[in-house]
Amino acid sequence: MVVSRGYRKPFKACTKCRLLVPHxxxxxxxxxxxxxxxxxxxxxxxxxxxxxxxxxxxxxEKPGRYALKLGL
Structure with missing residues (x-):
């Protein structure tokens, strides 16, 4: 899959717990x-x-949407 430079994922990931949250x-x-x-x-x-x-x-430990892998 090719992603254009202007593409932005709809969520950002917390670097501590990996929860996906709005920007x-x-x-x-x-x-x-x-x-x-x-x-x-x-x-x-x-x-x-x-x-x-x-x-x-x-x-x-909490319900939610989480990232599996972070590329800090």
Whole structure:
């Protein structure tokens, strides 16, 4: 897939917990961090972290949309 230079992903990723948030968000609603990156890939949506084996493997404790890989 070729992406044009003007393309901007709809979310930025928190560098601490990998939660995907809108670009307008000043802080991460999950962990409170103010450090974000636009360089990320892969998405996982966790609905019920208590029951999700994947959430446990990734260390995710809150429901949400998360980046799988960050390219800081």
């Amino acid at each position: 307008e968000a000043p802080t991460c609603p999950s962990c409170g961090s103010t450090t974000f990156t636009d360089v990320w890939s892969g998405v996982v949506i966790i609905v019920d972290p208590e029951k999700s084996k994947l959430a446990k493997m990734l260390g995710i």
